[in-house]
Amino acid sequence: MLLEGSCHCQAVRFSVESHQPCPFMRCYCSICRKTAGGGGYAINLGADYRTLKVTGRRHLGVYQARIDDARGRRTSTGQRHFCKRCGSALWLYDPTWPELVHPHASAIDTPLPAPPQAVHAMLGSRAGWVEVAARPGDDCFEDWPDVSLAAWHERHGLRL
Ligand SMILES: [Zn+2]
Ligand SMILES: [Zn+2]
Secondary structure, three states, X not given: OEEEEEOOOOOOEEEEEOOEOOOOEEEOOHHHHHHHOOOOOEEEOEEEHHHXXXXXXXXXXXXXXXXXXXXXXXXXXXXXXXXXXXXXXXXXXXXXXXXXXXXXHHHEOOOOOOOOOOEEXXXXXXXXXXXXXXXXXXXXXXXXXXXXXXXXXXXXXXXX
16 A cells, blocks of 8 residues: 655655555554654554655654663664654654664555554553553553564454
């Protein structure tokens, strides 16, 4: 499925081919909440990095989060791309998985398929005021679950 996206001020537009366009994975970690998730969580999709086309690249900023947890202090390998003009969160690229790019569902203008089920991840980092709107059948995890975006789509018969 071809996804088209943009930031709010339209300085950055992009398109990318996605086999995992279903917005089911809600991440409640502090990085997602602060950089992309005013309602408490952010949703990333899975897409094919080689097909990513961007206009307005000069407006892109990249943020690599500082992480300080039980594994120690380090810089995240995840490169969070955003628009320097309007601040919209656009996508995450991590060279650890060079063939993948993870657009934020919030930046996508193409209508996305509604997920039959949601996964609520990193609930251990959730802010106290954030209500987890879990429906029956949803999966909830304190940490990052051992389920890839691709595996979830296959399990739900949504290989697109
Ligand atoms: Zn913008
Ligand atoms: Zn997160």
